[in-house]
Amino acid sequence: MYVDAGLCGKDGITTISLSYITRGADGEVLFAAATALRQQMTPLMGELTAIQDDLKVGIQRGAQSFIVETDCRRAIQLLSETDKVVLIL
Numbered sequence: 415m416y417v418d419a420g421l422c423g424k425d426g427i428t429t430i431s432l433s434y435i436t437r438g439a440d441g442e443v444l445f446a447a448a449t450a451l452r453q454q455m456t457p458l459m460g461e462l463t464a465i466q467d468d469l470k471v472g473i474q475r476g477a478q479s480f481i482v483e484t485d486c487r488r489a490i491q492l493l494s495e496t497d498k499v500v501l502i503l
Contacts, residue, residue, distance in 0.1 A: 429451070
């Protein structure tokens with residue numbers, strides 16, 4: 415799965431765009447989604463939210479394993495440092 419979060423702030427209001435694409439083992443696109451939120455969130459939290467949303471959808475669709483691709487180094491570090499990823503559904 416590939417995830418990305420973009421943030422844009424103006425006049426104290428932050429708009430966050432979250433997007434993700436999930437592919438099968440053969441590279442075929444299984445599903446994709448994008449959404450926009452208006453709330454305060456750091457770029458790291460945006461990336462982690464996109465990852466969490468994609469994992470939820472993948473689990474609901476029966477996926478049993480995941481490879482996460484993101485351009486956020488800190489998100490990768492956090493996911494790599496944990497023994498288990500706790501997902502709040």
